Amino acid sequence: MADKKRTYLVTGGAGFIGSNYIHYMFDKYDDQIIIINFDKLTYAGNLANLSDVEGRDNYIFVKGDVTDRKDVSSVFEKYDIDRVVHFAAESHVDRSIVDPEIFVRTNVLGTATMLNCTRDAWQQEDGSFIEGKRFLHVSTDEVYGSLQEPKEGEEPSYFYETTPYDPHSPYSASKASSDFIVKAYIDTYGFPANITNCSNNYGAYQFPEKLIPLMIHNALEGKALPVYGDGKNVRDWLYVMDHAKGIDMVMEKGKLGETYNIGGHNERQNIQIIHTILDTLMELLPPEDTRRMNVSKDLITYVTDRLGHDRRYAIAPDKIKSEVGWEPDTCFEDGIRLTVKWYLENEDWVNNVTSGDYQKYYEEMYSNR
Ligand code: NAD
Numbered sequence: 515m516a517d518k519k520r521t522y523l524v525t526g527g528a529g530f531i532g533s534n535y536i537h538y539m540f541d542k543y544d545d546q547i548i549i550i551n552f553d554k555l556t557y558a559g560n561l562a563n564l565s566d567v568e569g570r571d572n573y574i575f576v577k578g579d580v581t582d583r584k585d586v587s588s589v590f591e592k593y594d595i596d597r598v599v600h601f602a603a604e605s606h607v608d609r610s611i612v613d614p615e616i617f618v619r620t621n622v623l624g625t626a627t628m629l630n631c632t633r634d635a636w637q638q639e640d641g642s643f644i645e646g647k648r649f650l651h652v653s654t655d656e657v658y659g660s661l662q663e664p665k666e667g668e669e670p671s672y673f674y675e676t677t678p679y680d681p682h683s684p685y686s687a688s689k690a691s692s693d694f695i696v697k698a699y700i701d702t703y704g705f706p707a708n709i710t711n712c713s714n715n716y717g718a719y720q721f722p723e724k725l726i727p728l729m730i731h732n733a734l735e736g737k738a739l740p741v742y743g744d745g746k747n748v749r750d751w752l753y754v755m756d757h758a759k760g761i762d763m764v765m766e767k768g769k770l771g772e773t774y775n776i777g778g779h780n781e782r783q784n785i786q787i788i789h790t791i792l793d794t795l796m797e798l799l800p801p802e803d804t805r806r807m808n809v810s811k812d813l814i815t816y817v818t819d820r821l822g823h824d825r826r827y828a829i830a831p832d833k834i835k836s837e838v839g840w841e842p843d844t845c846f847e848d849g850i851r852l853t854v855k856w857y858l859e860n861e862d863w864v865n866n867v868t869s870g871d872y873q874k875y876y877e878e879m880y881s882n883r
């Protein structure tokens with residue numbers, strides 16, 4: 515009998531990072547694996563992100579809700595799952611400030627439901643888990659809270675896996691809670707899981723509510739570029755394919771039960787990011803492209819700060835480097851060019867996701883800011 519193909523259950527695979535991860539995995543493993551993409555298709559989920567893999571016979575899409583026990587358990591009944599990669603979440607801080615409840619439901623209850631159903635499928639009568647099964651919970655560096663900007667002559671501080679959790683936004687609090695539930699499963703049942711806490715991602719297929727795609731989209735349309743507060747908040751940016759690579763490596767080489775921080779030491783102030791985007795647009799847009807006329811530094815507009823706005827995030831990736839051998843392949847200069855180029859070449863994708871509800875969201879979020 516031929517070996518069974520390793521079967522992945524990927525939750526939230528139609529979102530930004532999930533769809534990039536699925537692309538990464540098929541590029542790397544081709545027909546050696548089976549991927550089941552389980553997604554509710556909220557505003558952030560888009561099957562067009564995966565149109566190129568739809569025809570594969572080792573790719574299956576299941577529409578379902580991670581908070582719904584029946585939806586999740588029916589996948590386990592139908593398929594022999596070897597790996598769960600849990601991306602599905604509400605992911606945008608600004609939305610969490612307006613409507614925290616859905617974040618608690620999806621991120622906390624959804625993770626608990628995923629853990630429960632996975633445990634039902636994988637735990638044996640003697641309490642042990644079937645050999646070789648693994649669950650990876652995808653989380654964020656935002657659970658660690660906010661770092662100070664280093665003062666002149668001072669060593670900068672970083673988030674380590676041992677840094678105490680100190681979340682501030684409803685989003686990060688819900689992700690912190692979900693991490694604790696995963697840790698509780700590891701400690702209580704010996705559940706075979708890892709947690710990864712990654713810094714801010716950027717790349718293709720990111721919904722234009724997040725900083726980088728929003729600024730690219732607005733600049734091309736000649737719309738204001740809304741900078742929160744003084745624009746000097748710092749984020750640590752990682753190209754999304756390097757995150758996908760980190761998840762795969764932790765799944766295969768990480769020590770079970772451990773948490774790994776993922777980040778590439780690429781700290782930038784928001785205002786620097788915006789200038790880089792404008793410069794890259796001017797570099798890549800050909801002279802005859804009419805969108806070039808819209809792109810201008812005059813669009814930069816300082817607006818009211820985000821409530822509870824974390825000042826600085828910065829990951830220390832020492833553990834994943836030394837224990838797993840991961841390091842990023844794409845530097846920011848290359849990654850941002852690839853990203854801007856992708857948005858320039860995929861205007862239809864952007865127009866599609868920014869029609870309908872996006873207009874309403876944009877009005878609500880920015881009109882009185
Ligand atoms: P996203 O918002 O782009 O995608 C989320 C996906 O989850 C969508 O496809 C959506 O339809 C799906 N989803 C939402 N609720 C669901 C539910 N109840 N049941 C099933 N599917 C549901 O998010 P993203 O940016 O791709 O983030 C993915 C994960 O990575 C999240 O857990 C997030 O916390 C984490 N993360 C994100 C970043 C980042 O910079 N974007 C950084 C670190 C960690």
Ligand code: TYD
Nearest residue numbers: 607714723724725728740741742747749784
């Ligand atoms: P975001 O992409 O929402 O990611 P996160 O809040 O999870 O880090 O925001 C990144 C940074 O950009 C954050 O400091 C807030 C800031 N920001 C703006 O200044 N203007 C905007 O319109 C958005 C969406 C974000």
